Amino acid sequence: MPELPEVETIRRGLERVLIGQTIRQIKIRETRLRQPVKISKLKKWVIGQQVAALQRRAKYLLCELQNRAHLVIHLGMSGRLLYCEKTRPLHKHDHVRFVFNNGHELRFCDPRRFGLVDAVAPGELQHYTHFQNLGPEPLSPELTAAYLERRAQGLLRPIKNFLMDAAVVVGVGNIYASESLFRAGINPRKPSALLRRQEWKKLAQAVRKTLALSISAGGTTLNDFYNSDGEMGYFQQHLMVYDRAGEPCHKCASKIKRIVQAGRSSFYCPRCQKLGNIKR
DNA sequence: CGGGCGGCCTGGAGGC
DNA sequence: TGCCTCCAGGCCGCCC
Numbered sequence: 001m002p003e004l005p006e007v008e009t010i011r012r013g014l015e016r017v018l019i020g021q022t023i024r025q026i027k028i029r030e031t032r033l034r035q036p037v038k039i040s041k042l043k044k045w046v047i048g049q050q051v052a053a054l055q056r057r058a059k060y061l062l063c064e065l066q067n068r069a070h071l072v073i074h075l076g077m078s079g080r081l082l083y084c085e086k087t088r089p090l091h092k093h094d095h096v097r098f099v100f101n102n103g104h105e106l107r108f109c110d111p112r113r114f115g116l117v118d119a120v121a122p123g124e125l126q127h128y129t130h131f132q133n134l135g136p137e138p139l140s141p142e143l144t145a146a147y148l149e150r151r152a153q154g155l156l157r158p159i160k161n162f163l164m165d166a167a168v169v170v171g172v173g174n175i176y177a178s179e180s181l182f183r184a185g186i187n188p189r190k191p192s193a194l195l196r197r198q199e200w201k202k203l204a205q206a207v208r209k210t211l212a213l214s215i216s217a218g219g220t221t222l223n224d225f226y227n228s229d230g231e232m233g234y235f236q237q238h239l240m241v242y243d244r245a246g247e248p249c250h251k252c253a254s255k256i257k258r259i260v261q262a263g264r265s266s267f268y269c270p271r272c273q274k275l276g277n278i279k280r
Numbered sequence: 281c282g283g284g285c286g287g288c289c290t291g292g293a294g295g296c
Numbered sequence: 297t298g299c300c301t302c303c304a305g306g307c308c309g310c311c312c
Contacts, residue, residue, distance in 0.1 A: 003305060034288080034307075059306075077306055078290075093290085112289045114306060130307095157283060165283090166307085173305055222305070223292080242305095262284055265303090 004171030058170035076114030160188035
């Protein structure tokens with residue numbers, strides 16, 4: 001479900017309410033997530049600690065604690081975080097709860113259980129397994145046209161799949177890959193190595209712009225994204241192609257197309273995003 | 281060895 | 297009402 005803008009929206013919301021709070025208790029009802037929840041590790045590093053900062057790396061939410069350990073949360077496809085009073089009735093899939101001193105708690109709810117809750121010992125974050133093969137942050141100065149062009153050298157895979165590869169650049173999921181390519185006027189099927197210098201420039205700019213706009217809109221709510229206060233995002237009102245198959249392009253009124261690439265839906269405008277003379 | 285694909289899960293939508 | 301199929305915002309390991 002959540003891509004970078006949604007995770008960033010949650011991070012900002014939690015930052016306002018969690019800094020300085022002490023995690024008094026962790027309640028676990030289900031340990032079978034993407035990887036089994038390590039209860040003893042969580043208790044060892046997290047219980048009794050004050051929240052020092054909320055950070056984000058790729059789609060991972062990081063809660064830095066006063067002892068310099070980190071609580072790591074990934075929302076997978078269907079994960080949600082809700083900050084609420086601890087008396088509020090539980091949802092069926094509220095798997096992990098972090099109870100604070102102020103009568104509130106943070107609930108990790110994840111019906112499909114593709115998400116992750118983990119603790120990382122002080123100073124160990126840079127060695128964390130899941131961070132080892134991640135590319136740069138898309139909103140950092142590292143994401144340049146030159147960087148993308150260099151990484152794409154010799155790669156025949158479609159640009160859409162290249163963009164969604166976290167080893168190339170993190171945070172760009174299925175929605176924002178399609179949206180960024182539309183903004184750049186590039187066909188999702190175009191072989192990565194065949195993009196021109198000017199296209200790389202447009203694409204780097206389009207990725208940054210699309211993500212930044214979505215963050216300012218509070219993310220995209222298609223069915224079930226809500227921020228930590230339970231409010232929806234509004235970027236779905238600005239989607240140009242995602243989930244719009246058969247509808248008219250907002251720029252040229254051509255019918256938006258849906259294709260499947262690497263098992264995922266891609267959406268594009270056949271007129272605004274021409275392939276040129278490359279076949280299939 | 282790049283990269284496509286299936287699998288991990290539940291639930292909602294739509295067809296019959 | 298039910299049962300079936302398909303689909304879903306992520307990620308990883310298996311294979312060709």
